[in-house]
Amino acid sequence: MAEAFKPVILRHINxxxxxxxxxxxxxxxxxxxxxxxxxxxxxxxIKIVTDSGLRGRGGAGFPTGKKWSFLAKGTGKPIYLAVNAxxxxxxxFKDRHILEKDPHQLLEGVILTCWAIQSRHAFIYLRGEFxxxxxxxxxxxxxAKAKGFIGKNxxxxxxxxxxxxxxxxxxxxxxxxxxxxxxxxxxxxxPKIKPPFPAVSGLFQCPTIVNNVETIAAVTHIxxxxxxxxxxxxxxxxxxxxxxxxxxxxxxxxxxxxPLGMPMKEFIEVYGGGLVEGRSLKAVIPGGLSAPLLTxxxxxxxxxxxxSLAALGSxxxxxxxxxxxxxxxxxxxxxxxxxxxxHESCGQCTPCREGTGWLEKLAHKFHxxxxxxxxxxxxxxxxxxxxxxxxxxxxDAAAMPMQSYLEHFRGEFEKRVHExxxxxxxxxxxxxxxxxxxxxxxxxxxxxVTDVGMxxxxx
Amino acid sequence: xxxxxxxxxxxxxxxxxxxxxxRSMLMMTLRLVEEEFGCIDDAGMEIAAELCGVAPxxxxxxxxxxxxxxxxxxxxxxxxxxxxxxCALDGxxxxxxxxxxxxxxxxxxxxxKDGLFSCEKVECLADCDRPPVVQKDFEHFCAMKGKVLxxxxxxxxxxxxxxxEAYRAVPGAPMDLRVSVLPSHYNFVGxxxxxxxxxPPLHTPLSAPVADGVNMNGAKHG
Numbered sequence: 001m002a003e004a005f006k007p008v009i010l011r012h013i014n015x016x017x018x019x020x021x022x023x024x025x026x027x028x029x030x031x032x033x034x035x036x037x038x039x040x041x042x043x044x045x046i047k048i049v050t051d052s053g054l055r056g057r058g059g060a061g062f063p064t065g066k067k068w069s070f071l072a073k074g075t076g077k078p079i080y081l082a083v084n085a086x087x088x089x090x091x092x093f094k095d096r097h098i099l100e101k102d103p104h105q106l107l108e109g110v111i112l113t114c115w116a117i118q119s120r121h122a123f124i125y126l127r128g129e130f131x132x133x134x135x136x137x138x139x140x141x142x143x144a145k146a147k148g149f150i151g152k153n154x155x156x157x158x159x160x161x162x163x164x165x166x167x168x169x170x171x172x173x174x175x176x177x178x179x180x181x182x183x184x185x186x187x188x189x190x191p192k193i194k195p196p197f198p199a200v201s202g203l204f205q206c207p208t209i210v211n212n213v214e215t216i217a218a219v220t221h222i223x224x225x226x227x228x229x230x231x232x233x234x235x236x237x238x239x240x241x242x243x244x245x246x247x248x249x250x251x252x253x254x255x256x257x258x259p260l261g262m263p264m265k266e267f268i269e270v271y272g273g274g275l276v277e278g279r280s281l282k283a284v285i286p287g288g289l290s291a292p293l294l295t296x297x298x299x300x301x302x303x304x305x306x307x308s309l310a311a312l313g314s315x316x317x318x319x320x321x322x323x324x325x326x327x328x329x330x331x332x333x334x335x336x337x338x339x340x341x342x343h344e345s346c347g348q349c350t351p352c353r354e355g356t357g358w359l360e361k362l363a364h365k366f367h368x369x370x371x372x373x374x375x376x377x378x379x380x381x382x383x384x385x386x387x388x389x390x391x392x393x394x395x396d397a398a399a400m401p402m403q404s405y406l407e408h409f410r411g412e413f414e415k416r417v418h419e420x421x422x423x424x425x426x427x428x429x430x431x432x433x434x435x436x437x438x439x440x441x442x443x444x445x446x447x448x449v450t451d452v453g454m455x456x457x458x459x
Numbered sequence: 460x461x462x463x464x465x466x467x468x469x470x471x472x473x474x475x476x477x478x479x480x481x482r483s484m485l486m487m488t489l490r491l492v493e494e495e496f497g498c499i500d501d502a503g504m505e506i507a508a509e510l511c512g513v514a515p516x517x518x519x520x521x522x523x524x525x526x527x528x529x530x531x532x533x534x535x536x537x538x539x540x541x542x543x544x545x546c547a548l549d550g551x552x553x554x555x556x557x558x559x560x561x562x563x564x565x566x567x568x569x570x571x572k573d574g575l576f577s578c579e580k581v582e583c584l585a586d587c588d589r590p591p592v593v594q595k596d597f598e599h600f601c602a603m604k605g606k607v608l609x610x611x612x613x614x615x616x617x618x619x620x621x622x623x624e625a626y627r628a629v630p631g632a633p634m635d636l637r638v639s640v641l642p643s644h645y646n647f648v649g650x651x652x653x654x655x656x657x658x659p660p661l662h663t664p665l666s667a668p669v670a671d672g673v674n675m676n677g678a679k680h681g
Contacts, residue, residue: 090545090583092587093585162477166486186485186486187517187521247587254588336542
């Protein structure tokens, strides 16, 4: 049976000097890489990760071993590894801790991953705002290079590996894998249409594996302890452990590492210390800002794994859990959320560029109490029309929370409607042109109907 | 005509081996330019374009797409206050913005008339457990409100030899970050009002050693 869980990835982050090479070596660092690189069979290494059931920790939860096995073989092109450290999903701050406090753990994972997928060139793409993380990663890379862990002929095993740490400059869209690749290539962070998937044609049109920081950090431990060790925690379909970031109205916000499958209620009570004094629970955003909301009843039956949250119509996402207390004005929250997506839409696809703007303006109308009766349905309609129609999932990421606010808290929207009965009458007169209204139109030009659509009353 | 210093050019050439082509070095080259001149203006963009073998228009497309690059219209001290939901809950963002307004007279999107300070709302800075998160150029602070923020601004004012009275009652000027400030070598008379009176060179070099003992997130006021 499973042994009691102790943090794996975060175990050492609070020790002084945990970001230095000496500290990492003292706790057995780089031993796994030294023993496996150049000797272990790469295909068997990919199999270990597949067997371990590790799933991508960046948000989509795609099985990592499967992703690696999709890599195009025999193309004669170099293979790239791109580590996604552009942690920009609001509510998520787990990768920051790995980058700032245990960068060598990540580097060892990069070395092992590169050997497993036979890549000789890895990029670690940090978001521009991670200033300390960039310094620490750069320093760690220099230390590892000086020791001969990275560079030519690493560990004396005849394998060359180049690792590059680079920074973005403040674009949420660069957290999307193909957007990040565009950015590494020296362009604006525009996502590219899939297929071809990066594993076939990614960075510089070469086969590329894109993984999240936490995934790569977990790889080190899986190779150290084996696939069965990883599977002892979690559920059957979501094995292992994961970092969760707790923010909002709890007593002890922060980043915690727990086995998957833990009840969310228990996580909030035990790790978060419960809600702040004198407040009750209104809703929980379970996986970063783009995850649909959970109501208190859903929180009761929710466990922290990919399937449970999917069954509740939400997603585990990046593990950024935000607790909203009963005093939060949801219209204000939804306006803030929609402003974020409108600001961060890259603008390539019309449904997203326009749709996020519409949602923001509509949310503003509700927030300010200017909304009309038809706007409640309009919100749902716009959101639905954004889904699945764009190159990347940013449009879905904006539409999903909006739809969940509407589904669970429709009353809050309706409360803000301005003179609903009056507007409904006007709307009927406009939408169903009766013979009388038609005559009126002919006689007087445009019918005398208040504009209930968008555009005239920007707030 | 501006050029990069020999030291930074050396750092550029050190990177060449790390990237498959010069275009992919653009992000990091722009950071070098930003570090060298304190911001990225048209001349800086041309330098980056030439080094990376791309059109200046492409570089401008980059610089205006990514919001974290410092532009000439930003203040020398650029405050970025996180306004995304997790920070905005319970009025944390508003509190930080109000304090900046009280001390410097700045609303989001404005700079002081002398170009020393600017303030803007930005989206998530990924430190959501301790709101509000504020960045001042390359310094990152969490739980940045109340006394800590006031003292920090006072420290900056003192460094610049200013007092809050100089700014408090004076409304800020709006920043237009999409517009370039024309460099002098163009020999072209631009719109004088768009030229920043005080150019903003103030960036701690990225190679600065990280002292142990400071707050992990760089918050020196702990």
